[in-house]
Amino acid sequence: MASADLEWERSKISAQDINLLKKLGMQKPKALCFPSEESYPTPPMEYRVSFVDHLIRSLSAPIHPFLWGLLFVYGLQLHHLTPNSILHISIFITLCESFLGVQPNWVLWKCIFFCRCNGSPNVAYNIGGVVICVRPDVEYFDVKFPDSVQGWLKKWLYIHEENHGCAEDNIPPFDGTEKIYRRRSWDAEATDEEKTATEALMARIHELQSTRGKELSGIQITTYFLRIRVQPLQARKNPLWKYAGDNDVDRLSVDLPVKDLEKLVRKISSLSKKDAVPSSCRVKPYSATNALPKVEKSKNEPLSLMTTKMLLALIVNPQPLIKEFIRFGAQFVGYREYASKAEEKLAEANKRADTLAQKLEQSEEARKKAESDASKARAEADKAKTDAAGVEELQKRLHDAETSLSEHIAAQSAREDAITKRLKSQSRRFVSKTSQEYELEDPDNDPLLDALAFLEFHGDEAREGLTAAREGLSRLYPYFFPKKKEPATFLALSKCFNPPEDLGLKLRQENMKVAVESTVALVADSQQNIDWTKVGDTQEMETTKWQSLIRAAKPNTKKILAYLGFRPTPAPSSSKPEV
Template identity: 60%
Template structure:
């Protein structure tokens, strides 16, 4: 059955409440001027120049701009955009960076990340989601912190907004511009740590197990989450100092002062599965590294980071294979279908199988996207030679979510199938490469059309033109709205002037009436006085006359 890719259909008018805006203000995320912009009437994102599309639920889980280099590297390696990641996936990355910097005392370690995590497609055989279409989950054979994610993050897809991401001189420090129709392609989702990387991270994994299991000082995923939320330093933001140099409320990377306990507990419950009956830790079982708890002497902090595009080239995405060798994204690898329980720890208990070309069903790019590591828009392999592959089986979610991020049921991971080491002498699986299609040529040149430097420059200029054109259109709309407001204000000013003149005329009339009334009252009193005097005089004369 064909898989329906929702694409731009998922986008609708943003519905951010006043409560959400107040929460962002309280957390200090919107403190910097123009750091956020809220959509108006548009039902499809159209970010202004130097802005990217994000979500309220991403921001409250540790995301802020400018974006941390580790996250930029993840997006590049996995071929993703920000809106492809679910809120729980964003929280996974925030917790990992906080763990590395605050409790291991190292930069976020790429080899350690590959050892702990893998990615899976958030969808089913019938639906392939675009917004939140990728879920980061813990490998089933790894002992890691239980984060206690909520079963469902309701309505997060409807709360999108624009975050400011300034363009840097070097392209590798920029996240990809927003593309709501960008298809999710599995480039290196199953990349595992090599034997050398496993050996290099053995001490870090040992320390993680100590943090989890030291009696009386156990560290949990909720404690790590509460820690970075309380100190108000966003893990996924490019910062001036690592977290092991955190200096309290005066730290240059703090967005606001420490959260009060009441607000912290409310926020932790909002992004986790904890209820009002559960206790929220206000401190960690282990003291994190900071300016008051310095790293041990001779402690090495450098760590390998995800590869970023080099030389400003971002059109040709590089794939990091299992042995850390760069490969072309068009080298597709075949994988058999496996079943996924959809838990936060992905299952890997099914063996891989090679699907031959003969008798293959009609190619469906959307359905294959759920099980294939290649690009969705390529043709199926045709008459290709078999090669070897070290890729690991990916898991596929068969449960269809209800439109919001959900945590699938638990699965039995008691006997996971271990993947052979690249140095193992076991038989290697066959990998099929698609036949190359004839390239479009310019004149008699053998260079593909899209690889021509002139064509690349033309595409770059065209993209900039479209961006400036959209920006100019928005400015024209803003100017038109300002003109309307100015006209309305002019009309109100004219009405106010008329009302003032009428009030002044009425006041003059009232003053005239008051004077006339005063004069009338004075004349009447004087007349009455004279009449009274004359009457008194007459009475006196009559009295004298009568008695004489």
């Protein structure tokens, strides 16, 4: 199968499937009901669960009594059988009625088929969990089943159950939760007597298979019941050996076109497009125009042999009343003398029964009294058991509560010890960083409250430190970052003072640049001839000269700027003068 876990899911029936059912005559008013969006079958009243691939293999309601009997004996529902198993049953019923001239029966079925679980031993399928197989030692028709029927379990629908007042004609109610259990009937084999009774039928089956030029195959049988438009698995008014052609009362529809018939045969078999689909059977099936042969007694044939043949015919084609007669006759013939002796023994037994009846009457009162006493004793015992059970339950609950309480106390104590240990460790770290000693005041009585005081103390220290740091950094910020907005958060402000370069060196260089530029401007305005090449050669100029030049120019910066026509912008005392 396509999946290792076959479970129900939302039905996915295509328009092509619906058209096929319509051509086969199965989509009559109220005959079918298609699911909507449910992912699990919930059939309406008077409907049963089925599959598209079951219907195209001749399943229709009400089902054939033989199929109903197989489901009952094997303990199965319809969704437990695979499409190939359904086709096996259809071919068998068609074989019995159209080519053997007998009703399908359990004895012949046991000689040919058995059941097995579908899948591995570790996987239990719900849908398609049982497969009907041909016995390995039996020569049967080559049906040419496909290796697998893809997606058949996703095409489920509801079929109308036509109730005719007989439960044996109805499909068993759907139960998707019912599990599949292997039964002895799955491997039931025919007894020696049953094999003897079916020898003639098995010989006829071998003859149909192997007669040269008239070989009958499983594909021919399948094509036959699809062509005549009669469903073998449906409870019908007439058996197939009475098929009356186009006017038959059991036909579902008119003849299918040749192309549609061949396409359907290839769909349910392993035939490819290159393989020919048989147009007819090499053996003419029994029908209204080809009646069953009559069984006549030969003049030279002994009566006992004739009786054996009649019994054989009755076994393979039993009618309900005749079947009972055969059973009773086989049971009592030859036992008349035994019956007369049994009557004498029965009279003696009646006398003994009368004596026992008298003794029984005498012991009836004692029995009733004993039953009453036993009933009271059982009631008292039940009450004692109930009381004992209640006490045991209370003791168990008390023990559980004590255990839980002790575990909670131990966990709480361990938690407090861990907190105290961490507080001591934090105190040592605080001392190493701040040189401020701190000890727990009373850790034995209330360590958690003392821990809260410890955290509050350190919190106050941290808040004060952060406030002081914020004030200091805010005062320094305008000097190092002029014309920039001060960050709102302390973290962003502190990051500004941790750049890769040295901010102090940068500030000094800026001040030096202002002083030097001012000096240069003053010298330039004096209109003196200056060799700027030598002045700019810093490598030849000594550092002391630069320093003296800067010291001399710096006090006169404002005067130089005023002389040159620049007016410095007023700035607060805490900010750097702008040039």
